[in-house]
Every structure is written in structure tokens, then in C-alpha cells.
Amino acid sequence: MQIRDQPLLTEVFSDPALFRPKDESAYVCGLSSEHRVPRVHNWESSLPGVLVVRVLDQSTNEITVSIGDKTSKIFLRSSSHLANFWKSLNRSSAYLDITGLSHHVWAPLLKSALSQSVKLAVVYMEPMEYRFSITPTEGEIFDLSERITGIAPLPGFASLRDFDGDNICFIPLLGFEGTRLAYLLEQVQPPGKKIVPVIGLPGFRLEYPFFTYLGNQSALATMYRFSVNVTFSDGG
Amino acid sequence: MISPEEKRNIQEQLSQLFGSYKAEWLKEQMFDLFTEPSYFPELLTARPCLLIGGRGTGKTTVLKSLSYEGQFVLRGRDPKTIPAWKYYGIYYRVNTNRVTAFQGPELAPERWIRVFAHYFNLLICDATLRFLEWYYLHFPTSPPLPDVACTNVAKSLNLSDFKTLRELGDGVESALIEFEAYINNVADNPKVPLSIQGSPLDILFEGITNLPPFKGKHFFVLIDEYENFEDYQQQVINTLIKHCGQLYTFKIGVKELGWRRRTTLNENEQLISPADYVRVPVMEKLESAFEEFALKVCNDRISRVSSGQESNAKTRDIQTLLPNLSDEQEAELLDHTGVIQRNCIEQIGVTGIHSPEIQEMATLEKFFLCFWANDHSKPLQEVLTDRLANPSEWKMRYGNYKHALLFALRRGKAGIRKHYAGWNVFTQLACCNIRYILELVEQSLLLHLHSEKSITEPVSYVNQTLAAQAVGKKNLSELEGLSVHGAQLTKLLLGLGRVFQTLAADPSGHTPEVTQFHVLDAEGSLETNADVNKLLTAAVMHLALIRLTGNKPQDEADTREYDYMVHPIFSAFFVFSYRRKRKMLIGADDILALVSRPKATIRRILEKQNRLGDEPLPEQLRFFEQFYNADS
Numbered sequence: 114m115q116i117r118d119q120p121l122l123t124e125v126f127s128d129p130a131l132f133r134p135k136d137e138s139a140y141v142c143g144l145s146s147e148h149r150v151p152r153v154h155n156w157e158s159s160l161p162g163v164l165v166v167r168v169l170d171q172s173t174n175e176i177t178v179s180i181g182d183k184t185s186k187i188f189l190r191s192s193s194h195l196a197n198f199w200k201s202l203n204r205s206s207a208y209l210d211i212t213g214l215s216h217h218v219w220a221p222l223l224k225s226a227l228s229q230s231v232k233l234a235v236v237y238m239e240p241m242e243y244r245f246s247i248t249p250t251e252g253e254i255f256d257l258s259e260r261i262t263g264i265a266p267l268p269g270f271a272s273l274r275d276f277d278g279d280n281i282c283f284i285p286l287l288g289f290e291g292t293r294l295a296y297l298l299e300q301v302q303p304p305g306k307k308i309v310p311v312i313g314l315p316g317f318r319l320e321y322p323f324f325t326y327l328g329n330q331s332a333l334a335t336m337y338r339f340s341v342n343v344t345f346s347d348g349g
Numbered sequence: 350m351i352s353p354e355e356k357r358n359i360q361e362q363l364s365q366l367f368g369s370y371k372a373e374w375l376k377e378q379m380f381d382l383f384t385e386p387s388y389f390p391e392l393l394t395a396r397p398c399l400l401i402g403g404r405g406t407g408k409t410t411v412l413k414s415l416s417y418e419g420q421f422v423l424r425g426r427d428p429k430t431i432p433a434w435k436y437y438g439i440y441y442r443v444n445t446n447r448v449t450a451f452q453g454p455e456l457a458p459e460r461w462i463r464v465f466a467h468y469f470n471l472l473i474c475d476a477t478l479r480f481l482e483w484y485y486l487h488f489p490t491s492p493p494l495p496d497v498a499c500t501n502v503a504k505s506l507n508l509s510d511f512k513t514l515r516e517l518g519d520g521v522e523s524a525l526i527e528f529e530a531y532i533n534n535v536a537d538n539p540k541v542p543l544s545i546q547g548s549p550l551d552i553l554f555e556g557i558t559n560l561p562p563f564k565g566k567h568f569f570v571l572i573d574e575y576e577n578f579e580d581y582q583q584q585v586i587n588t589l590i591k592h593c594g595q596l597y598t599f600k601i602g603v604k605e606l607g608w609r610r611r612t613t614l615n616e617n618e619q620l621i622s623p624a625d626y627v628r629v630p631v632m633e634k635l636e637s638a639f640e641e642f643a644l645k646v647c648n649d650r651i652s653r654v655s656s657g658q659e660s661n662a663k664t665r666d667i668q669t670l671l672p673n674l675s676d677e678q679e680a681e682l683l684d685h686t687g688v689i690q691r692n693c694i695e696q697i698g699v700t701g702i703h704s705p706e707i708q709e710m711a712t713l714e715k716f717f718l719c720f721w722a723n724d725h726s727k728p729l730q731e732v733l734t735d736r737l738a739n740p741s742e743w744k745m746r747y748g749n750y751k752h753a754l755l756f757a758l759r760r761g762k763a764g765i766r767k768h769y770a771g772w773n774v775f776t777q778l779a780c781c782n783i784r785y786i787l788e789l790v791e792q793s794l795l796l797h798l799h800s801e802k803s804i805t806e807p808v809s810y811v812n813q814t815l816a817a818q819a820v821g822k823k824n825l826s827e828l829e830g831l832s833v834h835g836a837q838l839t840k841l842l843l844g845l846g847r848v849f850q851t852l853a854a855d856p857s858g859h860t861p862e863v864t865q866f867h868v869l870d871a872e873g874s875l876e877t878n879a880d881v882n883k884l885l886t887a888a889v890m891h892l893a894l895i896r897l898t899g900n901k902p903q904d905e906a907d908t909r910e911y912d913y914m915v916h917p918i919f920s921a922f923f924v925f926s927y928r929r930k931r932k933m934l935i936g937a938d939d940i941l942a943l944v945s946r947p948k949a950t951i952r953r954i955l956e957k958q959n960r961l962g963d964e965p966l967p968e969q970l971r972f973f974e975q976f977y978n979a980d981s
Binding site: 272 | 444446447449454468529534535536537577827831832836
């Protein structure tokens with residue numbers, strides 16, 4: 114059966130302390146300087162049966178993981194490395210906590226887990242609030258990313274062929290940082306009339322979608338100019 | 350009065366003709382609107398060319414117009430003309446999202462070179478085979494590419510033994526798919542057939558140029574956005590450029606300072622102009638001819654706007670729609686309440702000098718004489734007497750100061766403090782950038798329409814100024830997304846803009862019209878100097894700053910040896926002069942600190958110029974008040 118025919122419904126916890134992974138599962142997570150990440154592991158001492166795997170280093174194409182005292186490197190552009198990683202955990206189910214993981218890390222891990230039929234749930238801890246930038250500019254309302262590191266294909270997802278412009282639709286999922294959208298448009302240069310930006314609703318907080326509009330207004334204005342063309346789509 | 354429907358109709362046309370600035374967004378309409386720049390013939394020779402220019406200078410348009418698809422549209426989509434073309438161009442844009450896949454710890458650098466060279470062989474072979482398919486679609490009876498040529502190309506690409514053009518085309522396509530899978534699993538070190546750099550291209554173009562329709566024809570490989578290649582990838586292509594021979598050649602589009610590697614794969618082998626390639630710097634080539642070129646582009650587009658108000662749109666002239674303003678006229682406009690004039694008359698009256706020559710002077714000149722007396726702590730009576738005795742000397746002095754004084758007339762006041770109006774001014778703001786001139790014209794005409802004016806009437810000075818401010822603001826906002834340094838560039842520009850705005854508003858006791866700067870090395874700090882170099886390079890590449898070539902050093906990469914100026918497109922937004930005038934020195938440390946600690950650094954730079962940093966912000970800058978006040 115296709116993955117899309119096996120939906121896993123989202124479980125929401127109002128307090129992170131209420132979350133407990135299943136015993137005898139594996140829990141893969143990143144390290145981050147953000148204060149929200151370490152709090153995930155309040156349960157760690159009380160659940161010794163859970164195998165905690167920490168991603169210590171997140172380089173562009175390889176990661177370093179630690180399981181207990183052992184550390185090992187995994188190439189992200191390697192189906193065999195990734196498959197061996199999941200197999201080596203030897204657990205009936207696993208969690209992939211993407212809160213502290215970069216997109217270029219969790220995406221290949223997830224792809225591999227799905228292809229290995231790992232019974233997997235993804236965990237994400239949303240922040241209560243964002244800190245406003247003390248030197249705000251139009252596309253930088255909150256103090257989020259320090260800088261753009263550039264654009265590169267996700268490991269394992271590179272597409273090297275040129276497609277006919279008429280057959281391409283560019284669908285950016287917008288966040289607060291309008292700079293990212295502007296940078297993507299500049300680099301990818303998708304056909305002007307086939308860009309469909311998506312703003313998720315409802316936001317974690319009521320006002321968040323408006324900040325998304327605000328942060329992206331410059332790029333959106335360039336794209337749409339006179340036409341206001343917003344459609345509500347039910348994702349359900 | 351213009352009807353709402355008519356207004357909407359014209360707005361949409363303007364947006365289509367002037368608003369689709371990006372060649373990438375215009376698609377085929379780009380060719381309908383194509384105006385040949387003066388340097389175009391230089392690109393048509395069989396020699397490699399390097400087209401160097403900032404974003405919006407028309408590189409993509411020019412390269413695409415050289416492509417066979419572009420030529421087809423430009424020549425009226427008439428297949429009969431194809432065999433008579435002197436050249437056929439194959440266009441390729443360097444896509445960062447693809448080329449960045451060719452690096453990483455999985456392979457040694459030498460292996461990446463081979464892998465990338467093979468990828469480039471596949472890409473250009475694929476694009477060239479598509480061209481052949483297109484050609485045979487129009488001329489099915491034309492002699493086909495011989496089987497032996499197809500087989501040789503296939504062998505050279507290390508593919509199976511494909512015999513026909515169709516088989517070869519399909520084979521290259523599936524080789525690209527396999528290659529994609531290889532890159533996505535490169536750490537598993539799967540086997541992949543590789544080819545020798547350039548070899549399949551040589552064989553393919555030899556086969557093509559041996560065919561009767563293509564004998565004596567040139568083939569151009571058109572590579573756009575060369576700066577997107579990784580450094581080693583530039584060396585790979587440089588090697589091809591250096592050794593490509595007679596069968597085909599390269600036409601490269603690159604941003605200023607985006608050609609980071611000048612050597613081939615042999616580090617001792619440099620590409621030198623004019624021996625190895627023709628250098629075509631767009632800004633330098635267009636400098637004297639830009640106004641004429643821009644006029645042609647804009648008049649062509651404005652003549653296509655159809656409206657019910659005018660019988661003959663063809664006669665529309667953008668220069669007439671955007672009238673100029675002399676300095677004296679502008680002073681009258683800025684002093685619309687007459688306060689400055691009354692004040693000057695009062696001061697002059699007190700001196701007891703009632704010369705008709707002085708009484709008949711324009712307000713701006715009277716203001717200048719009062720300013721001069723005050724600035725030099727001299728009695729106004731003495732200044733006026735000297736003015737009457739030495740008119741030619743004072744005319745020159747007035748000429749040096751009058752434009753600068755316009756920035757001080759409405760210092761600290763609400764509303765417009767300085768006008769930016771006139772076709773001639775707009776071309777200076779655009780600084781040889783065709784996209785900027787289109788933006789300025791479009792914004793002006795849109796504001797004009799919003800003011801319920803007809804497209805047949807000239808645009809007011811106020812609307813032109815507001816348009817120039819809006820274009821400056823728009824480009825400032827866009828700067829953040831242009832590069833990985835975007836956020837830093839925005840902050841640098843906000844800092845420098847504020848510095849030059851304050852200098853302009855307070856000319857008293859200072860050199861007038863300081864609009865440029867030279868960066869002083871940080872003593873003993875190589876790291877600071879390297880960081881400044883990186884920042885300035887990015888700023889020039891993405892048009893936050895322009896480098897002035899007057900004192901061009903020997904080594905083009907020696908960033909700190911140049912003089913710089915905030916790009917004039919931002920001058921209306923910040924309110925300073927767009928003219929290239931006098932310069933000041935800024936320390937390398939301060940350049941970096943403008944980004945990290947803007948408030949304190951702006952104050953420090955201004956103090957060095959004997960100004961205070963407490964000048965009220967112009968209205969359009971209030972959005973950034975928090976930025977300027979932050980004690981980060």
C-alpha cells in the first residue's frame with residue numbers, strides 16, 4: 114500500500130512534558146542551541162528502554178550520530194548508509210524529532226525510513242513565541258536565521274535535468290522570513306505565472322499568518338503586482 | 350478625467366510592457382520587445398565573449414536573443430530564414446540548485462572535476478541534439494547526422510552504441526536520469542560511465558558542421574549566470590573556453606566580480622583578454638549610449654500602450670512625459686510657501702544694497718549668497734559687493750554649490766525634501782541598468798494614472814519623485830533576497846544611505862556633494878580587510894554599490910583599491926545626490942560595523958565629517974526608525 118494511503122494522524126500535546134515515546138522505540142533527534150530542544154528529553158532517564166540517537170553534527174552531506182558512547186558518520190547521499198542506520202537501531206518503531214534537525218538532514222532520513230518500511234512518527238515542538246529582531250528590516254521581522262547559507266538540493270533529492278518551463282509549477286511554503294522566498298525566486302527563476310505560494314492556516318498563534326504576509330510582502334508584491342489572488346484551500 | 354476601466358486597462362498594459370522586468374518572466378514576449386544594444390555586433394564573432402554586467406543590465410535578454418529559439422522569434426518565426434542564419438546559439442542557464450550538487454566529502458576534488466565535466470558534456474549534447482530535432486522538424490528532408498557521428502558521440506559519452514539521432518537523443522536523456530541517480534547516491538560509489546571533458550562536444554559539433562546546411566556556420570554555447578558555478582566548475586568551463594577550437598565557441602553572461610576563477614584546470618594557464626576572449630562590460634559599453642538605448646526601449650514600449658485618449662500612440666515620447674526641472678525651478682518648487690525667498694529678501698534688504706542684478710536673481714542664488722556669508726562668517730553686505738564686482742568668479746562658485754544646496758532648502762521638513770524628476774535624471778539614477786529605467790518609468794506612469802491624469806499629459810515632478818523613492822525602496826527590500834549576503838547588504842546600504850543623506854542635508858562648512866567613498870585598510874587586521882573585501886564584492890555584484898573605474902587599479906580583484914558610491918537608484922529614497930562628485934574616507938572597520946552596530950557607527954562616521962547624527966529621518970525612511978535607533 115502507498116504511504117499516502119496510510120495516514121498517521123497528528124497527536125498534539127499542549128505541554129511537552131506530557132509527551133512520552135513508546136518504550137523500546139528509537140528516538141532520533143538533533144542538538145540545537147534553542148532552549149526548546151533539550152526539554153524534549155525530560156523523559157530520557159525514566160524511559161531507559163528508548164534508544165536515543167543524537168545527531169551531533171549536521172554537515173551538508175554527512176552527519177555524525179551518537180548512540181550511547183558510540184559515534185558514527187552517515188553519508189546523506191547514500192541509500193545504503195541510511196538504510197543500514199535504520200536497520201542498526203533494531204527497534205520496532207522509531208521517532209524522528211525534526212525540531213533540531215535541518216531540512217537537509219531530516220528529509221533524507223525520512224525518505225530512507227519510509228523506503229525501509231520503518232514504523233516512524235515525526236515529532237516537532239513548536240515554539241511558544243519568536244524573538245523580534247532588534248534591527249528589523251522588511252523581510253526580517255523576527256530574530257531567526259543568522260544568514261542564508263545558499264541553495265542546494267536536499268541530499269538524495271537532486272534533480273539535474275532541465276524541464277520545460279510550461280510543465281513546471283513552483284510551490285513555496287512560506288515562513289516568516291521573506292528573504293528566503295526572495296532568494297529562492299532569484300535563484301530558481303520559476304516561470305512568473307506558475308508560482309503558488311502557500312501560507313499555512315491556522316498559525317501556531319492566531320497572528321502568525323499575518324506576519325508571514327508581512328515578511329514576504331516584497332516578494333509577493335513583485336510576483337502579483339495588481340492582482341490579489343488568495344484562495345483558501347482545505348488541506349483535509 | 351480618465352474612466353476606471355480605461356485606467357485599469359492602461360495599468361495592465363504598463364505592467365506587461367514595463368513591469369515584467371525579468372527576461373525570464375517575459376518568455377517569448379521578450380523577443381518582441383527586444384532592442385539591440387550597441388555592443389551586440391561584438392558578440393556575433395566566432396570568438397568567446399564575456400558579457401559582464403549587473404542584475405538588470407540585459408545580459409539574459411541578449412544571450413537568449415542569440416539562441417536559436419530567440420533568433421526564430423526575432424526573425425518573424427519564418428522557417429525559411431533558418432538556413433540563412435550565420436550562427437545558431439544553444440542557451441544554458443547555470444542553475445545553482447543543480448551545480449551545488451557536485452561537491453562534498455564523498456569524492457576527492459579531482460573526481461568531482463571529472464564528474465562535473467561529464468555532466469556538462471551530457472547537458473550541452475542534450476541541448477544541441479534538441480536543436481537538431483527542432484531543425485529537422487522544419488526541414489525533414491535535410492541530410493541527417495550520419496550514423497557514424499551518432500555512434501562516435503555515444504562512444505565518447507561512454508554510452509551504448511546508438512546509431513541514429515533519435516536513439517542518441519533518447520540515450521543522452523536516459524543517461525542524464527541515470528546520472529541523477531548516481532549523484533543522489535554518490536557516497537555508495539556506484540559505477541558511472543564518464544567522458545573526457547569537451548570530447549563529445551567536439552565530435553558532435555564536427556558532425557554537425559560537416560552537414561551541408563551548417564557548413565561555415567558558427568555555433569555558440571550561451572552560458573548565463575556564470576557566477577553560479579562553483580570555483581572549480583568555472584575552471585572546468587574556462588578550460589573549454591580556452592581550447593574549444595573552431596567548431597563552436599562560448600558566449601558567457603556573468604555579474605560583475607562573478608568570474609572568480611580566471612585560470613583553466615591548469616593553475617598556470619590564465620584566460621586573457623583579448624587573446625582568449627572578448628570582454629564586453631555592459632556598463633562601460635553602454636555608458637555614452639545608454640540614454641539613447643533606454644529611450645529607444647521605452648519609446649518602443651510606451652507606443653504599444655493603447656488608450657482611447659489618443660489617436661496616434663506611436664508619437665508618444667518618454668522624454669516629453671517626464672519633464673526635467675532646472676535647479677532654480679526646483680528651488681522655487683521646494684519653497685512653494687515662499688518662506689525662503691522672503692527670508693533672503695529680508696536679509697539682503699538689511700544690507701542696504703538694492704542692486705537690480707541681485708533683486709532679479711533666482712531664489713536659489715539669493716539663498717546661496719546668504720548661505721555663503723553665513724558659512725564663511727562674513728557680513729552679507731561684503732559678499733554681495735564682491736558678487737557684483739566679480740560676477741564670473743561667483744557664477745562658478747554658485748555653479749559648484751547650487752545643486753548641493755537644494756538638499757538643504759527643506760532640511761528636516763516633512764514631505765518631499767528634494768525632487769528627482771526628468772528623463773535625464775532617471776537615466777542617471779538607473780546608471781546603465783535597463784531594468785531600473787523600466788521600473789522608474791512604470792512607477793511614474795502608474796502614480797500619474799492614480800492621480801487621475803491622462804497618459805498624454807506630462808507626469809508631475811512630485812509623482813516622478815515619489816516613483817523614484819518607491820523604486821529605491823523596492824530595490825532595497827529586494828536586496829535581502831539576492832544573495833547569501835543579502836541581510837548584510839541591506840544593513841550596509843541602510844547605514845551608508847543614512848550617512849550620505851545627513852551629509853547632503855547639512856552642507857554648511859563642508860565640501861558640497863560628497864557622494865563617494867574610499868575604504869581605508871584596517872591596520873594590521875588581515876581578517877577585517879578580507880571580510881570587507883567579501884562584503885564590498887557582494888555589494889557591487891548585487892548593485893548596492895557601484896565601483897568607480899576612474900582610479901582603476903591593475904588588479905581588478907583588488908576590491909579595496911576602488912572608490913565606491915551607493916548605487917544612484919537609492920538616492921531618491923535616502924535623499925542624496927545621484928551625481929558622481931566628491932569622496933570621503935571610511936575605515937574598513939566602520940564598513941563592517943555599519944552592519945553589526947549601525948547606530949553607533951553612523952554617528953562615528955558623521956562625527957568624523959563634523960556632522961551630528963541627529964538629523965530627522967525623511968518620511969520614507971521612518972519605516973526603518975527602529976533599525977536606526979537600535980543599540981545592537
